[in-house]
Amino acid sequence: MKTVSRIDDLRRRCDAARAEGAEIGFVPTMGSLHEGHRSLLRAARADTDVVVASIFVNSLQFGPGEDFAAYPRDLDTDSAMAADDGVDLLFVPSSAEMYPTDPLTTVHVSGLTRGLCGASRPTFFDGVATVVTKLLSIVGPCRAYFGRKDYQQFAVVKRLVADLDLPVEVVGCPLVREPDGVAMSSRNAYLDGDTRARATVLYEALSSVVDAVQEGERNARLLRDRLADLVSREPALTLDYADVVDATTLAPVSGNRRGDRGRGRRRRGRRPAHRQHDDPRRWR
C-alpha cells in the first residue's frame, strides 16, 4: 500500500492505473475505521483492480460547536487496517492541501438536504457534497463505495454525481451492526456505558417497524408514529426525527403507499450484496 498526501500525486497515480486498463474502486472516509468502513474496502477490493481509500476529517462538514477537534483520529491503526483489506493507494491529505484558502465554491444539493439530518445540521451536507465532489474529481472515473448507514448522504452523493455528470458509479453497501444491533459508527466511541446500552432501542424500534411492514402495514403515518413512540419510551434519548420517506427523493410519504406489495415481493429475490436492503434484523 502506498500512502500519498498530495493531490497531484494521487491524480497522476490514478490516471496511470486507468491508462493500463485498471478499474478504480474508491472509498472516501474520515478515518477511525471500523467494520462498516472495512466492508466498503472489501467490496471495492472484490469488484475492482486498484483500490483507493481516503482519510480526511473534513472541517467543512462540521458545524460550529460540533466535534471537529474531538473527532477520533488514529492514522497508524487505520493504515494497518487499510493495508490488511487490500487498499493500494491511501490518500491522507492535510487540510492545507484540500483547502489552501477558504473555498468560495461549494456544492449544494437542494431538496434532498433540507429534512431528516439536514434539519438539525444545516451546513453538513454542503460540506459533504463539496469534499466528495473534490475527491471524485481528483480520483477520476471510478466506482465509489458509500455505506447506506448514512442513507441521506448516499442519496445526496448519488444525486450530485448524476446532476454533475461525474464519471462515477456510486455503490451503496449495507449497514454493518454490532452484535446487539447498534449501527457501527466512529462516533459510538463518545457513548458512555449506560448510553451505549440504551442505544439498542433504535435497533429495536426499527426492527419493530420492519416487522409491521412485513406483516402488511402500509400506512406511513402509523409506521412513523410507532417508531417515534418506541424510541421516546426510552427517557434517556431525545428523538431528533422519525420519518417515512421515498428512497430516492427523500420526500415524506403520507397515507398508504401504492404498489408496495409488488415491490416487497420483488425485493425477496436474490440481489448482489451491495444492493440488499438494510433490514435491521439481518444482524440479530
Ligand code: PAF
Ligand atoms: O461518511 C463519511 O465518512 C464522510 O461524510 C465522507 C463521505 C468521507 C465525506 O467526508
